[in-house]
Amino acid sequence: MAPGEVTERERLEEAARTILNALPGDAEKAVKIVGSKSIMVKAARGSVSVAQGFQDLLLEIYLARDGKIAVTSFKTPRLDDAAKIAARVVDKLEKSPLYAPLPEPSGSSSQAVDEKVATMVAEGDTAGLTSLLDPDRWGDISGMAELAVTTTVLTASNGAELTLEKTSFNGYTRIFGREFRSGQWSWVSTRFDEKLAEEAIRTAKQLAEECSKLPEEVPEPGSYRLLLSPMVGGNLLEIVASSLLAGSVLLGFSMFSHNKPGDRIASDALTLSSTPLDDELPGYSMFDDEGVATRDIAAIENGVLKTFLHNTKTARLMGAETTGNAGWILPRLFNLQVDPGDISPDNVYEALGDGLYLTNNWYTRLQNYLEGRFSTVLRDAVIRVRNGKPVSCTPGYKLRLAGSLKDLIINVEAAGSKPYNIMWWEVNRPFKLPHIIVASSPGIEVRRG
């Protein structure tokens, strides 16, 4: 960069300050600007199907006056209008029962930038992503690979002046073997880690090949000892984590609405944490939307509900402390993590003994949010394991998993020692977690689809 040249971060900081100053002086106010660029390549059945590039500028304004709360969002360059519209909107609301003053800022600025990602995105270099998905290497491959660069600036009337610059590299692939027997896996990182991506793609290929070699056996309906891959665990435990957001309790979407911190809600083998400080994952941030310092915090620790996840608003309403999970109106998730156990990757079948290895799932729906009753369609390889050995396989679409998420987490028995970085269509937040073994329970049934 030439001397004197204004960086993207400096440009956004200046814009945020200008808009903050244009907002009414008698209001609490915060301005967040996110500038982002990304490139993505999608593949389908052994061919690239589209190459995409995105450039966005997102401006969000928080304004609170007389106990009224407004959040306005602009994906447009018309920043001149933003302050005027935001002020007008807040005046047209009633006092919010959620209102709490913006807290003292305690967060700090930070970076998790991989220059290689930044360069590839700036140059629109999709060739590297295309070669990663090469069908000559992987066969009948579908999926996507994406690189992104984001700069976030938060400026607020509580004195917060914070920036976060980060990159991300994520994707997922599905590889088909014979007769729609497939494997699927994902990866996510703040760095361009080709080994991580290749390991994920290789895992998808190995699952497809293993399932193709094994004889087909569609398991009888019933309860089984289950080995959940990180893809499946990530999907189901993300719903559990969402249910631990105080906003979910408030809106009538939480299976833990009758629980309180200190309650045992899961087995002692499960520790589920919010991990915004993990800079290997792109949910990384050292401040939340209120400018509060984020922290890694176990929401469920060895099976015990330690805390719901709060911003200052839900914390005030529920008599708790903020956990640094602010969204401006309701709390939100950053990264998630399940603590690993001691089963080595080579011994997961042996640890399962007799049961089913569920490698992926899809289309999870809650029958009853308040009781955590759900069903989900299995997808890709479902491997029958007997005496610690894989003996048969069926494509997951022939099976469904149904039951209670409360039963599932209380029956977690053990976890693998190796964590995987997972994010894909059905796992929305970056999630680091291992394989998980769930004991056979009448509350969790495998059904034929």
Place this chain on the structure above:
Amino acid sequence: MKSGENSRYDFYPPDPVLLEKLVEKALDKGASYAEARFHARLGDSVLVVNDRVVGGGFEIEEGVAFRVIVDGALGFASTSLLSEESLDSVVDHAVSIARSSSRGFRKKVGMSEERLGQAQYSLKVKKDFRNLELEDKASIVLEYSKSLESKSVDLKAKTFSYSDVLEAKLIITSDGGNIESIIPRVSIFYNIAAEHGDRRANKWGHLAGSGGLELVGELGLESMLKDDVNSLEVNLVKAEPSPKGVMDVIISPEIVGLALHESIGHPSEADRVMGREAAQAGLSYRMWLDGRIGSSKVTVADDPTVPGSYGFYLYDDEAVPARERILINKGELAELLHSRTTAYSFGVQSNGAARAMNYRSEPIVRMSNTYLKPGDMRFEELLEDVKEGIYMKSYMEWNIDEFRLVARYVGLEAYLIKNGRIVKPVRDTVLEIPTESFYSKIDGVGKDLRFYAGICGKGEPPQPLPVWMGGPHVRVRDVRVG
């Protein structure tokens, strides 16, 4: 292209001449096809929880999407920065990423030759939401929230999310398409959580359509809410465990619409049939299945031109004129839903099903308003010769496998039928049913067509899009209830 009367709803499209020049520039740089789309979405939102306004806001997103085909490779680039310089660079970006990934395109992309539209249209409304302030919109929702009550269950949480959106597009294609459109939409999503003793359940609902605030009354929010509270009361207080076994099932329009969307609409998307959604939204039984799938009473349409519908449009996002698509004709599988790229691959004409969520989205094959054509039977006639069966009136859970072969629907409000009469409420009725069984066993179709709003998911980045789903009551013979 006019902006709104209220400054919040103004949008600022780039000069169409500039977009035309950019399209020309892409051709000069070697593209065989180019398409520019200005796409704006602007609207208010309010969140009401337990009869209190928790917060509100306004959202604007506007930007330009640019799509090209270079050497058989499809490139897409978008930006929310609308300066001439930014737009110029987005063309370069689209062309360069298409070119740099072209080696990976084993299946070359092309566009079907079509009669493209050159038109401007704007949906007229009776009660324009642009003329109301946020407090007026909040008061509408508050009134409904406060009216919710139950004598038999505790309503523990009542959540209402109101939003409106003005969606404006200007689409220019290198082969003559030129469409300007403005469509307003209103949406109210709600969730009611209830308890009775140690039992708990929730019911969420969605009222939405294209038009103004008149939709709230016309689509019957008041009766929807009453029905849903009644469903919770029936389930939590009165219902007994559902019987299991093979029996007849009468299914309400709410569940029929959902079933059609999932098991007929999605598998009829040509891009799924080609495998383009193989790692995302999945595949389709129409990869191998053709011919008869249902009884002669089953005719299923997808029609974007239904007035007031949530999935309304007159031209798709590739400038192809919209029309009704018949997906099942008297039990026979019929048309697939096509964009120009899938139509090119299949060697047919597009039927105008390409939709994009916003300026960040490429147009892909999507449903609009999918419904079962009504028959001529009254509800009582459907009931009268059922010896033993279930009437499923509302649902709380559903899913379906990626090929769309077997679906699951779990009833919230359901009743046992004996000898042609509804005798008592039952709960947790589970219908897990193969698609072919479902449609081939329909022997009675009501005349009471009704639509329900939904948000349909697909694509990467994901593109949630507004749709309607609907149908009349139907009777399905001899199916397994679990």
